[in-house]
Amino acid sequence: MKIHVYLSIFFFPAAFIYVLTGALYIFEVRENADATIHTITLDSLPEKGQEQEFILNLLAKHNLKIPSDTQVRMMKGMPTMGNIKYSASIAKDRDGTNILRTTDRGLYGILLLMHKAKGKFYFDIIAVTFSISMIIFYLSGLIMTSFCKKRRKSALWTFVAGLGITALAVYLSI
DSSP states (O other): OHHHHHHHHHHHHHHHHHHHHHHHHHTTOOTTTTOEEEEEEOSSOOOTTOHHHHHHHHHHHTTOOOOSOOOOEEETTEEEEEOSSEEEEEEEOTTSOEEEEEEEOOHHHHHHHHHTTOSOHHHHHHHHHHHHHHHHHHHHHHHHHHTOGGGHHHHHHHHHHHHHHHHHHHHHHO
8 A cells, every 4th residue: 555655646747747748739839839949040951961060150250159069960861969958950940941840848839748758768767666556556446446345346447448448538539
């Protein structure tokens, strides 16, 4: 019984992050909601292998912050550097114009990207252990309920109703 209490208290911050970011995401509040974004129109794209120097020179020229991680990675075919807090990337604007975009996210944006497993693996460890702990909570709750003979029938019907409604919601959402 104590293990439930301690695990609940330990994982409360993770649960709060998942509940908050999940609910707001459903209402279209995305990771850039609290971000400061700067865009610079590009006359040309960098030569292959020159992306890092090109981005760093543009950032310095426009007095923009240099990302802490300046290693260039290709994301969706375009070069980017930085992390989930602050990044600089070359992209195409809505009208097809090549731009350099810097994105400086706030706390909500960082937490949402953690929810989506876009950060480093450290938070993923918390997420996986939280998931395992939730399974243990539910299974142990079902086991404890099965020993209550007078509540067994209502517990079973509640489970069947939850299973049916969840399956219906999944089917209707496809």
